[in-house]
Amino acid sequence: MTEGFDWILVILVIALVVFAVAQQHILRLRPWWRWYRRHVGLTTLLLAIAILFLGFISATDHSAVMTAVHTFKLNLQDVPKNSCGTLGLGCAVILWTVLLIELNFVLLSDAIQAGQLRWVRNHVIICGLGDVGMQLVRQLHHKKKIVVIEKDPHNTYLDDARELGALVLVRDATDDETMTMAHPDRAVELFGMTGSDNTNAAVVALATSIACKLDPAPKTDPNADPNTPRPRHRVLRCFAHMDNPELVEATSKLSYSSQNSRVEVEFFVPQELAATEMLIGPLADRLPRDLGNRTLHFVLFGFGQQGQSLALQIGELVHLENRKRSRVTIVHDDPKQRESFLSRYPAFAPDLSQRQPAGPKGWDLPALADQWDGPYDAPIHRRSPTSRPGVSFVCNAAFVEAGSELVCDDTIAGVEYLLDREDCLPILVVCTDDESHNANLTQRLRDTIEMLEKGPVASPWGDDKIPIFVSVTQHIALHHAIIESNKQASDGPYRCELIPWAKTDQVLCYNAIAASRQRELAIDINGSYSQKYGDEARSLWSELTYWERHTNLAAAGHAPFKGRVLGHRYDLSHSADAGATEKTKSGTWTELRRTRKQLEQVAEVEHNRWIAERLLTGWRYAPLPPLPPGLVEGSKEEDAAKSARKKATTQRKERHTIVHWKDLPKMEEDKDFDQQTAIEKFFHVQIVRIDPQE
Incomplete structure (x- = not known):
């Protein structure tokens, strides 16, 4: 040399x-x-x-x-x-x-x-580098340090993730040593985005165990003043992708978060996120300002996982100013899907077996079943004529079995029947689990509707086009083709608008999973309720169980429909770009002058939503058991007895408040009014109550 x-x-x-x-x-x-x-x-x-x-x-x-x-x-x-x-x-x-x-x-x-890795802090751990995992890397790399764990050494996204500055571990995320190397104890967020529900659940459980072991939350003094602020500590937020809702229910019972406030675990099902986004976004924006006496009548073509998730979200969220149930006609090709769904959610639909409809069966639904205090019951529940009536089902729904094509002569006749009705507003949704099949069904449905002759009744959508929502998750070209097809002119009396929804890159973006405005509002609703009703121990979101978080998220997701009652728009939409969602708690205040009756309508609509949520999660109406005799009012013994009674009824999933609004106790009414106050603060709305004569 x-x-x-x-x-x-x-x-x-x-x-x-x-x-x-x-x-x-x-x-x-x-x-x-x-x-x-x-x-x-x-x-x-x-x-x-x-x-x-x-x-x-x-x-x-x-x-x-x-x-x-x-x-x-x-x-x-x-x-x-x-x-x-x-x-x-x-x-x-x-x-x-x-x-x-x-x-x-x-x-x-x-x-x-x-x-x-030894020095990394305040980072995000992404387990699984598929399409969604890589999308999270792209959205977060410019704001946070990212650690990726991917098992497949031949994954085509590995180099892309490294180019964006991510630290990549080509190892098994369920391995104890691998997860320890990623330091979940110092991370702020963890995403389980592998292709397996079981793996995602295992990753969350392992990260929870390691984080609580290496950096446990400080213990609280049971004798400390409850009004004293608690010491703040780092919280690891875990988000696990789940395709099977049944597994979500089973896994959530493990209650990782309730055992240690150090970790906050949330499971999300893409189909549920897509359904919620469609209902509070495109649908809410297209509804007429004044429904009048009409009831929304959803027609679901397909009842796979996407269709079932949408049906549940309709029952839980779509409660409007007319204070009626939604009507739902479910067109399916597999009786097993219907039987499985009704066995899990027996309170979803009423028992209409003894009714003889005047119109097509499954399409001509009884108007009395729209009313929350109507005479119909769910098949599992029979009220005693002498008992105080409780509500027993969620939607005025029926099932129509069709062939594999779904759009046949009988279903077209049913749609035509709805278009000629004056008491309903039909909303058509194509939601099989096959995107190509959805596109073909939609095209056939639109062509057939636009060829129908005009009936004696004006179009229920007036001069607006009849919306047909089409589930398209992955095919970007198909998504754009559906939008472009709306430019075609129609010579018939009816015009349709095709609206694609459930697009993966919009549904599974960072803001939708971990930073949605719905989630922010749910946290505010929970905090407001805890402070007013003396349950400070449950004021921290990280200490709530999965079920408690779900009920607050459902209340927040219903905000756009509450706004309709007040004639004001509560916007929960988000941008697909991480960090692009602006904080709603800043800005100018909006003053609304409303009557007591209008505010009571909002509270009643919220109560109906709460009933639907409870019934769909297995609760039922039961009279409130009496307290033991001889208790002194206001004594500690009476408080203890009330607490024991509430605990017992909760274990049995029974509530005496699952009743129509007019039968609700005054104290329970106040809770619905209080929730509206929390929503007003979040959106910076100030309600000025006025006398009706003004």
Whole structure:
């Protein structure tokens, strides 16, 4: 080795050290780095061929091969002093740089990454680097440090994640050592985004265990003043992707969060998120301002997982100013789906088996079943004529069995029947689990409707187009094609508008999962309730059980429909860009002048929503058991007896308040009014109560 080679080698080593220290910033220079990583082998080969070729051309005193060897070794004294020799030295320097960079990746990158992991704090852990996991990396990399755990070494997104600055562990996320390396005890968020529900649940359980073990929450003094602020501590927020709602219910019973406020665990089902987003977004925006005497009549074509999730969200969220139940006709091709659904949610629909409809069966639903105090019951519940009436079902719904095509002569006749009704507003939703099938069904449905002859009744949507919502999750081209098809003119009396929904990149973005305005509002609703009713122990969101969080989220998700009653828009929409959602708690206040009757309508609508939520989660009406005789009013013994009674009825999932609004005790009415106050504060709305004569 010559002296020239020594000092050039020293320079290259210094460059190597600089690269090792600053590699995360270098990786952000995406265009040239991506090209280099994809063509590193070809680059090395071309440089070697160039050095050999230039060595042959520039050879003088030595053989051509030895000249090329001296050029590669950077022996300056033995390299010919001509243009080809100089060019060969330049290629050799570049080749050495490439080789040393690759040596860094082979020998040092793991050690450097391990050192970075040792000091990482306030980071986000993403377990599973599929399409959704990579979308989270893209949305968060510019704001937070990211640690990715991916089991598959051949995953095509690994290099993309590294280019965005993520620390990548190519290991099994369910392994104790791997999760410890990711330091969930110092992280702020963890996402279980693998393709397996069981794996996601296991990842959350493991991260919870490690976080609570390495950094437990401070213990609270049971004798401390309840009004004293609690010491703040880091909370790890875990979000687990689940495709099976039944597994969510089973896993949530483990109650990770209720055991330790150090960790906050939330499970999300994409189909439920998509259904909620559709109802409070596109649907709420398209509803007429004044429904009059009409009732919403949903028609669901397809009853797979997406259709079932939508049916549940309709029952839980769609409660409007007319204070009626929603009507739902479910067109399906598999009786087993219906039987399985009704066995899990027996309070979803009434018992209409003894009724003889005047119109098509399943489409002509009884108007009396729209009323919350109507005469119909769920099949599982029979009221005694002498008992105080309780509410027993959620939706005025019926099932229609059709062939695999779903859109057939009978279903078209049913849709035509709804279009001729004056008492309903039909909303058509195509929601099978096959996107291509959805597109074909939608096209056939629209073509058939637009060819129908005008009936004696004006179109229920007036001059607006009849909306047909189409479930499209993955196919971007299909999504755009559906939107473009709306530009086609119709010569018939009816016009339709196709509205795609359930798009994955919108439903499973960071804001929808972890930072939605619905979630912020739910936290405020819970805090307001806890403070007023003396349950400070439940004021922290991280200490609530899964079921308690769900009930607050459902109340918050219903806010746009409460706003309709007041004639004001409560917007819960979010941007797909992480951090783009503005805090709603800043800005100017809006003053609304409303009557006592209008405010009571909002409270009644909320009470109906609460009943629906309870019935769908297995609760039922039961009279309030009497207290033991001989208790002194206001005594500790009476308080203890009331507490024991409430605990017993909760275990049996019974509530005496699952009744019509007019039968509700005054104290329970106040809770519905109080929730509206919390929503007003969140949206900076000030209600000024006015006398009706004004």
